[in-house]
Amino acid sequence: MMVPSFTLFERMYRFLSSRRKLLFSATLLVVALGVFASSKLKIQEDIVAMLPDDSSSVAQDFRLLQLAPFTRKLVITLKVGNGGDPGGLTAAADLLAQGLRAEGVGNVMTGPTNLSGALFGWLGASLPSLATEEDLVRLAAGSSPVEVRSRLRGNYEQLLLPEGWALKGSIQSDPLSFSSVALEKMRFLNMIPNMRLVQNHFVAADGKSALLVVDSVVSMTDSGGSRDLLDRINRAVAACVPAGMTATVVSGHRYTLVNADTIKRDLYVVLTLSVFAVLAIYLVFLRSLSAIFVFLVPSSILVIATGAIALWDANVFAVTLGFGGVLLGMVDEYAMLIYFSCRQGGKEPAVITGEVARPVIFGAVATLISFGVMLLSSLPGQRQLAVYSMTGIVAALLISLIVLPHLIKPMPAGKLPPNDRGGVRRLPRRAVIAVWLAVLALCSWQSTRIRFNGDLRAVSMVTPELRLAEEDLVKTWGDMRGKALLFAEGTDLEGALARNDLLFARISGRIPAGELVSLAPLMPSSALQRANRERWVSFWQNGRAARLEDDLAKEGEAYGFSKDAFAPFLKTLGTPPPEATLEGLRTAGMGELVDSLIIRSPGMVRVLTMVPDTPEVVAALTEEIKTLPGIRLVSQSRFGDSVGHAIIHDFTRYLALTSALVLALLVVVFRSPSRVMLALVPVVTGLVCMLGIMGMFGIEFNIFNIAATILIIGLCVDYGIFMVCRLTEGSDHTTNRAVLVSGLTTIAGLGALALARHPSMYSIGITVLLGIGTGIPAALLVIPALCSKERP
């Protein structure tokens, strides 16, 4: 029977057989260039690889989440241990802050910049611009004759005590404590729930912990910078924290470092194990020195693909390189088929090459389709993985079909009998089909239990120590890092503040002050301040100010106050001071707060409001802000769901596209429904078993391993194509052996990935391992069993 052949490769073999030196030199040159390019790459370990980088709402939400005040900062909890002296806490915090500054870690805060009298002065002076209608009602009650008498007596008595020396100025400018109305607005600026100020230091409610906030220029995604930063912090802690106290650092930098270290260790383990496992499989199954050339194909591919990806983008995601182990085991199937066919001999090598080229190319095209679809992904990690793998596959295809045939010599006659089944025994047909159907039925049933976990932390390495530190932070200070964020956006500050005013008016009634963080009560827009001042002036007209002046004079007389004692206060009633400004708020010591809540970018000003990140609040606010233009809600808890939905949406689209393209390819290749169905057996088996086993053992899908599902289609369909070609088109039994050995090497590569500690690598490894591990037996056993009537 004539075996379909690709004569191009047959002719190419003949052409190059007299130019082998040139061929080998060119191949070595490409590999050398790959090595050189690989040396330029920089490994990137952060989660950015798997977050959309397009203009989708998920991508925008991720960027906005990075703007939360404590997301970008390091927080250090200085805690007094059992038997320690809480009295020395603030002094120890100062000492540590000094040590941290000496180490050059960045700006270190132990408390508000300067909450001195300047703040109270600013609050008093700003009251006319800040007072709402409700505030004026309270001022009316607070300026009644009875209240005036009571306040003046209190002022008189305070002036007799030591603190009176410090209060004279504020009593003159605010004898009725009107500023307390403005002071109450500060409740909306408490970003650390369990914090109180002790000697202008952030101290926990139990008085046993102090908080230091470090604003560093080191990016959280910079693993090298993070290592250096944390080393410096550790040095300061070792030198400055007294016995009986401990210091715990929580920041994204720690996560970056833990993940970077884990990934580096994983890369080393995965690539080393893959190489040794693949080599061991070759030695066992190939038992020939020329097997070294087969091994060199995937090895060269790793170098070429890595070099190509480094040329494409110097920042290579660690996950991409981690996939190298899989690629190593994956791309050798083409070389394996060439090897066994050439070793069997019996025909001219050029003819064998031409014959083998057909299933090899179709298999490669199917795999390329799977990876090619991933190029459409909005996740940079998936796109890079696609480029990496496609480069490797194309390189493997070309080296396998053009270079390798010149390196393999046929075995002496009789060494590989024609009826050899590649080490796979033919099992009873009905039994194989029955077991297969039973397994499919069981896995189909179990697959309904599979769950998707969109939480980014599920694919991030979190050590028990880090988890404990995070829990302790929340326990000590409240959930200061887990707030939902509302951004009031405008093209300028006034526009953003105006929207922030509307937002505050809408939500302040439903969220209590301690849980709602907003700048609106203390820094309304100019328009609202103007309206407040006009209301203030109007309020004190019609004799109200004059009556109050009379009451102050009359009641003050009894305590000896002079006529002009409260002149500064009375002046503000008729002529309110100018509007409150950000500069004024900064001068009053609230600069850090202002910079945390007002975020400027080119052409955009955002004013940040923070609310509890609970499903109830987020759901209610989502509805509420629908009628408020320019307000954007970003919730960390909802973000995980958004990422999950986006990825599931992408995945479904790509899965459908991949399936359609692979199906089209199979139709073109085989032109027979039954053969197409046969070729799909490994794919269907791999997918169903993977889903079923994951559901059975509670292994969740996450943003990494869900994409790996597409790879199963690409890989398993190769085996289907090879086997159907062998069984229906008269290829020899070397195919069995090639599928078995290349399948084993693929599993070795994936198995190594499944030994990784990092959740992202591990999850990819285990998922694809399940799919391929079940797809290969299906190819070797089920297709022949189903094919017995198909064979012509």
Add this chain to the structure above:
Amino acid sequence: MTRIMLLAVFFLFSAGLAAGEAVPPNGSAMIFSSLERTAATVRTISSDFVQEKHLSMFKTVLTSRGRFYFSKPDLLRWEVTAPVASGFVLKGEKGRRWHERTGRSENFQISQEPAMKLVSDQLFAWARADFQWLKKEYRITVLDESPVSLRLEPRSAATAGFLHHLLITFSADGRYVRSVELHEKDGDFTRIKFVNAAVNKPLQADLF
């Protein structure tokens, strides 16, 4: 502002104590050394005081009277008896304040009240002859050697914003402060005179 209060308070309670200065004039070092030695011998102080406030916001001088008590290492009582009875006690890390008219009395943790924490820290640092803080916060000039009289000018701009200078006069034997004057920038000032002072006299425990 709080520092004014603190300084004044601790001067009231300190007897026979003195501070050095960054660059003392000739003879100052000997005076400070002498006051320092004297301070080491003081265990308790009790005294009456009369406070006169010369403030433009009052038509007349505002006069009040009271008593203060100090006992090493960390007990202090400041008590106004007229015209309104009120005051506070500091005892280690704890404190208590009261007001006769309102009838209210409340305990507090000094560490949780920034003002009182500052009072406590500085007062007890003074009582323990910790002169480092004073030298850091004030420029000290010796105005007179017998009895010793000092002028303290705040170094920090924040304190200088409302306090121009302090005048402290010691008793002839240097064991207690005889008078304190706080001069403000606008010309107002407060004078406190200590009379009937007793040094190292046993104090009743229930005072604190």
